[in-house]
Amino acid sequence: MQTTEHVVEGARHLRGRYAIVGVGETTYTRGAGMTTRALACWAIRSAIQDAGLTPHDVDGMLAYQLGDSITSTFVAGDLSIRPSFFMDVYGGGSSTEALVGLAMGAIEGGMCSTVVIYRAMNGYSQSRVGGAGRAETAIVGEQLHERPYGWSTPGQLFAPSFMRHMYEYGTRPEQVAMVRVAHSRHASNNPKALHRKRVSVEEVLASRMICTPLHLLDCCVETDNATAIVVTSIERARDLRHPPAVILGVVGRTCKPRADMHYQYGPITTVAAKWAAPRLWNGAGLGPEDVDVTGSYDAFTFTTMLQLEDYGFCTKGEGGAYVSSGTIELGGRRPNNTSGGHLCEGYTHGVSMVVENVRQLRHDADDSCPIGADGRRAHTYDYREGGCRQVRNVNVTANLGWGTPAYGSALVMARTD
Amino acid sequence: MAATGQYLGMTLSIADLDSDNAAYFRFCAQGELRLQRCQTCELMRYPPGPACPWCAGSAFEWVPLSGRGIVYSYTEIRHPVQPAFRAHVPYLALLVELDEQRGMPTEHEAIRMIGNLATPDAALAPPELVRVAGIGSRVRVVFAPAGPDIAIPLWTLDPREPADAMPWRYPEQSS
Numbered sequence: 001m002q003t004t005e006h007v008v009e010g011a012r013h014l015r016g017r018y019a020i021v022g023v024g025e026t027t028y029t030r031g032a033g034m035t036t037r038a039l040a041c042w043a044i045r046s047a048i049q050d051a052g053l054t055p056h057d058v059d060g061m062l063a064y065q066l067g068d069s070i071t072s073t074f075v076a077g078d079l080s081i082r083p084s085f086f087m088d089v090y091g092g093g094s095s096t097e098a099l100v101g102l103a104m105g106a107i108e109g110g111m112c113s114t115v116v117i118y119r120a121m122n123g124y125s126q127s128r129v130g131g132a133g134r135a136e137t138a139i140v141g142e143q144l145h146e147r148p149y150g151w152s153t154p155g156q157l158f159a160p161s162f163m164r165h166m167y168e169y170g171t172r173p174e175q176v177a178m179v180r181v182a183h184s185r186h187a188s189n190n191p192k193a194l195h196r197k198r199v200s201v202e203e204v205l206a207s208r209m210i211c212t213p214l215h216l217l218d219c220c221v222e223t224d225n226a227t228a229i230v231v232t233s234i235e236r237a238r239d240l241r242h243p244p245a246v247i248l249g250v251v252g253r254t255c256k257p258r259a260d261m262h263y264q265y266g267p268i269t270t271v272a273a274k275w276a277a278p279r280l281w282n283g284a285g286l287g288p289e290d291v292d293v294t295g296s297y298d299a300f301t302f303t304t305m306l307q308l309e310d311y312g313f314c315t316k317g318e319g320g321a322y323v324s325s326g327t328i329e330l331g332g333r334r335p336n337n338t339s340g341g342h343l344c345e346g347y348t349h350g351v352s353m354v355v356e357n358v359r360q361l362r363h364d365a366d367d368s369c370p371i372g373a374d375g376r377r378a379h380t381y382d383y384r385e386g387g388c389r390q391v392r393n394v395n396v397t398a399n400l401g402w403g404t405p406a407y408g409s410a411l412v413m414a415r416t417d
Numbered sequence: 418m419a420a421t422g423q424y425l426g427m428t429l430s431i432a433d434l435d436s437d438n439a440a441y442f443r444f445c446a447q448g449e450l451r452l453q454r455c456q457t458c459e460l461m462r463y464p465p466g467p468a469c470p471w472c473a474g475s476a477f478e479w480v481p482l483s484g485r486g487i488v489y490s491y492t493e494i495r496h497p498v499q500p501a502f503r504a505h506v507p508y509l510a511l512l513v514e515l516d517e518q519r520g521m522p523t524e525h526e527a528i529r530m531i532g533n534l535a536t537p538d539a540a541l542a543p544p545e546l547v548r549v550a551g552i553g554s555r556v557r558v559v560f561a562p563a564g565p566d567i568a569i570p571l572w573t574l575d576p577r578e579p580a581d582a583m584p585w586r587y588p589e590q591s592s
Contacts, residue, residue, distance in 0.1 A: 144429060211494040
């Protein structure tokens with residue numbers, strides 16, 4: 001009858017053994033005007049070039065999708081990659097960090113030596129994650145307990161958890177709206193972001209209600225884009241173009257008990273992060289207080305808050321105060337989603353937030369700061385609109401990947417020079 | 418024979434192989450809320466499924482419930498995505514905690530069922546009812562017919578058992 005508690009050692013013996021060495025992305029747009037295959041090629045080519053590698057150096061591929069994208073073998077052929085190993089997995093949010101761990105495992109297992117991970121999606125113009133614009137098909141199987149109730153989009157499915165948090169802890173709409181406000185300020189310093197306009201708490205709360213407690217501006221954008229990262233061993237990483245983003249710890253798609261999203265296991269205000277956190281921090285050999293920048297998955301303002309709580313960045317129940325205190329903003333103690341994240345930059349099911357943290361660790365955020373004579377961006381650390389978004393002296397980042405309230409992944413990276 | 422039904426213009430289909438859902442919705446069509454109870458550990462489970470979430474046991478029996486509970490959480494949906502609900506906003510998706518098996522087998526566990534707020538005759542609740550229900554509201558099950566072997570369980574306010582306090586509702590902004 002007792003729920004088994006797993007041993008939470010984390011992969012200490014792999015700490016510091018692998019790194020992300022290349023990142024690539026397309027534009028973040030609505031109406032990319034090309035296939036997911038073309039988008040994938042663009043992002044992967046860019047990531048491989050960024051690493052200072054050629055396609056022939058890449059011998060592993062991992063991709064994820066929801067039946068809405070091209071699979072690895074086509075893209076490998078397009079780009080002259082001959083994989084010794086590939087997997088296309090079914091999944092959305094929280095796949096990114098999990099696949100970083102699987103890439104390490106594939107290399108450790110001798111199946112390949114350098115892995116590209118990608119997600120390509122026409123999330124606005126072809127296949128919208130919430131199902132908007134889709135005709136109603138026959139309702140079968142597990143859906144019989146969801147769709148007949150008009151309960152089917154991520155916002156509708158997660159809302160009971162968010163509402164109960166407000167009820168139990170007194171969390172207020174204007175506190176949580178500050179997540180959008182902070183991310184919009186970050187996005188205003190990100191020339192790539194879809195929404196670069198700064199918004200106020202009042203604007204978030206005045207935007208139309210989608211389903212309580214989610215206003216339109218509490219919800220992420222839908223965009224067309226592809227994003228890619230390159231993972232390899234620390235030995236190879238040392239010879240490449242950029243300072244490596246060294247992987248200290250990773251957890252992949254850790255579940256609460258009863259992960260079927262019917263909220264049988266409470267408190268429903270506690271999310272999977274609580275179960276993932278011990279393995280993450282034990283594996284990484286540090287804790288939340290050591291983290292300089294977070295990338296907490298912002299499918300909704302509330303998902304960022306809940307994860308920051310359950311990974312231990314603040315006391316449980318005080319997430320509303322934490323996200324509205326200035327801590328998560330550029331210039332604050334621990335900025336979150338410095339690119340603007342899924343709320344503002346674009347929606348890529350998580351890869352883009354890892355891309356951003358890799359750039360933060362390189363001290364090379366691609367903002368509008370001038371490029372100096374040495375070819376490097378001269379960061380001003382002036383975070384006013386249109387300015388800098390590089391955080392000073394970043395050494396450790398954490399990515400917190402949300403799938404549902406019931407499962408998630410995380411990744412801790414560091415600069416080790 | 419596979420069961421099929423129509424509800425709010427949506428087609429529902431239960432395959433022959435899906436014996437758990439077939440039995441659940443057949444009981445609903447007969448006006449009964451029944452759930453599977455494990456014959457090993459005696460815990461009931463929701464949604465229907467082939468094994469016990471606590472002991473992995475396969476043997477079970479269908480047992481009747483009172484069909485009464487309390488709203489544990491909810492969302493008021495104002496922007497419809499599924500075409501069937503365009504004519505019905507705003508509507509409430511309730512997470513109802515049943516009176517049976519609350520706090521079992523651990524403190525924060527319970528049988529919690531999703532369903533819409535409805536009138537006593539199982540029509541989706543009109544705006545004046547949507548405005549009064551919230552966390553803490555007492556509700557009882559009603560069934561919306563969808564076919565010979567399928568009915569959809571919904572929840573209606575239960576005036577016989579007033580809530581202890583005013584139900585908690587999302588604080589609307591004046592701005």
